[in-house]
Amino acid sequence: MKEEFLHYIWQFQLLNPIELTTNAGDAIQVIKTGEKNINSGPDFFSGQIKIGKTIWAGNIEIHINSSDWNKHKHQDDSAYDNVILHVVFNHDTDVFTSKNRKIQVLELANLVNETLFEKYQSLVSEKRKIPCQHFLPTIDGFTLRNWQDRLVVERLERKADEIVNSLEETGNDWEETFFRLLAKNFGFKVNALPFELVAKSLPYKYLKKHNYNLFQLEALLLGQAGYLETNLVDDYPMSLQKEYCFLKTKYNLKPIENHLWKMSRLRPSNFPTIRLVQFAKLIHGSSYLFSNCVESSSLMEVRKLLDVHLSGYWENHFQLDKPSFIRSKTLGELSVNVLIINTIVPLMFQFGKRKNKPERMEKAVEFLHEIKEEKNSIIALWESNGIKVESAFVSQAMIELKNEYCDKVRCLDCALGNKILRD
Numbered sequence: 001m002k003e004e005f006l007h008y009i010w011q012f013q014l015l016n017p018i019e020l021t022t023n024a025g026d027a028i029q030v031i032k033t034g035e036k037n038i039n040s041g042p043d044f045f046s047g048q049i050k051i052g053k054t055i056w057a058g059n060i061e062i063h064i065n066s067s068d069w070n071k072h073k074h075q076d077d078s079a080y081d082n083v084i085l086h087v088v089f090n091h092d093t094d095v096f097t098s099k100n101r102k103i104q105v106l107e108l109a110n111l112v113n114e115t116l117f118e119k120y121q122s123l124v125s126e127k128r129k130i131p132c133q134h135f136l137p138t139i140d141g142f143t144l145r146n147w148q149d150r151l152v153v154e155r156l157e158r159k160a161d162e163i164v165n166s167l168e169e170t171g172n173d174w175e176e177t178f179f180r181l182l183a184k185n186f187g188f189k190v191n192a193l194p195f196e197l198v199a200k201s202l203p204y205k206y207l208k209k210h211n212y213n214l215f216q217l218e219a220l221l222l223g224q225a226g227y228l229e230t231n232l233v234d235d236y237p238m239s240l241q242k243e244y245c246f247l248k249t250k251y252n253l254k255p256i257e258n259h260l261w262k263m264s265r266l267r268p269s270n271f272p273t274i275r276l277v278q279f280a281k282l283i284h285g286s287s288y289l290f291s292n293c294v295e296s297s298s299l300m301e302v303r304k305l306l307d308v309h310l311s312g313y314w315e316n317h318f319q320l321d322k323p324s325f326i327r328s329k330t331l332g333e334l335s336v337n338v339l340i341i342n343t344i345v346p347l348m349f350q351f352g353k354r355k356n357k358p359e360r361m362e363k364a365v366e367f368l369h370e371i372k373e374e375k376n377s378i379i380a381l382w383e384s385n386g387i388k389v390e391s392a393f394v395s396q397a398m399i400e401l402k403n404e405y406c407d408k409v410r411c412l413d414c415a416l417g418n419k420i421l422r423d
Contacts, residue, residue: 061086187272315329
């Protein structure tokens with residue numbers, strides 16, 4: 001037995017249909033279970049119950065054993081003085097507030113439905129990656145779609161934390177925040193950290209001063225990434241190095257350690273050098289990249305903004321001083337989708353929320369519906385269990401479900417888990 005299960009039982013009043021009484025034998029009528037508290041303090045705030053002929057308003061505390069009240073030192077904590085009912089599975093001792101008031105007790109040992117508890121036990125003890133795997137065929141489409149809608153919003157709200165933190169760091173500078181988030185996601189999973197460090201070490205305001213000079217943008221980004229700190233041979237890299245030395249002194253810049261970049265098992269088109277110069281090309285001539293992205297009216301507009309093609313030295317180079325065969329180096333559709341899903345959509349959603357522009361929030365969600373589903377191990381797992389994933393909206397929902405609910409065995413907080421338990 002876990003406290004979280006008792007919280008669930010109390011919150012939804014899933015008790016055997018018999019008359020409730022306190023341990024002292026007084027009749028209890030639950031008028032309002034209260035609001036679940038996710039922070040410190042009593043488990044449910046602002047509850048309302050009738051004991052005998054008296055209506056009580058206050059907080060509810062829940063434990064496995066009554067004695068847990070004393071183990072947790074609630075008898076010495078004035079925050080618990082307004083508790084009007086102690087809901088326990090097993091009543092083994094009377095407890096009191098810091099003002100020595102005896103707390104009324106509701107014992108659940110004989111009130112919990114055994115079938116419900118057995119289902120709960122089967123879920124939380126399941127060792128499979130999806131605890132409710134065997135029950136998935138019983139979930140109706142309406143329940144699943146409604147839960148996916150909520151999961152997508154939860155995921156966007158959770159991603160907003162990074163945006164909010166960046167806004168605080170940058171003095172509410174949306175352009176700088178956009179630049180940092182875009183840079184981080186340009187590194188994709190493998191090189192997200194060094195890309196983010198480059199962005200933080202090179203304020204966007206400096207790049208904007210050289211917005212129409214691609215050569216200088218490449219020098220700044222490759223230089224800050226630590227790629228221009230060694231002896232170079234080719235004319236173009238040597239020119240970049242010379243330009244960076246000048247700009248480095250002008251802006252008092254300090255490059256990151258080059259060893260932070262990961263190359264192992266990367267395809268040449270994903271090498272950090274290529275991603276950095278693609279990033280430079282994206283910024284080049286785009287003075288209003290942020291506003292153009294968040295104010296876009298269609299997904300096609302965003303795709304055009306992220307459409308970059310490399311030329312010149314980079315046509316036959318993946319790395320500095322190492323010539324290769326001539327090959328087009330553009331951002332593929334999958335890469336563009338990742339940038340839209342992880343950068344444009346969360347930023348547009350949060351921008352709309354903070355600027356009171358609900359149409360931007362709706363547009364962000366609309367983009368997810370239009371983008372193809374992601375392909376990864378999590379999505380493959382859901383699909384192997386009969387869940388159809390036909391858009392990025394659904395794939396984002398199912399990734400959130402796996403990471404934030406299944407992996408943490410939060411079946412009681414999950415709409416699917418609730419459906420399974422109650423059926």
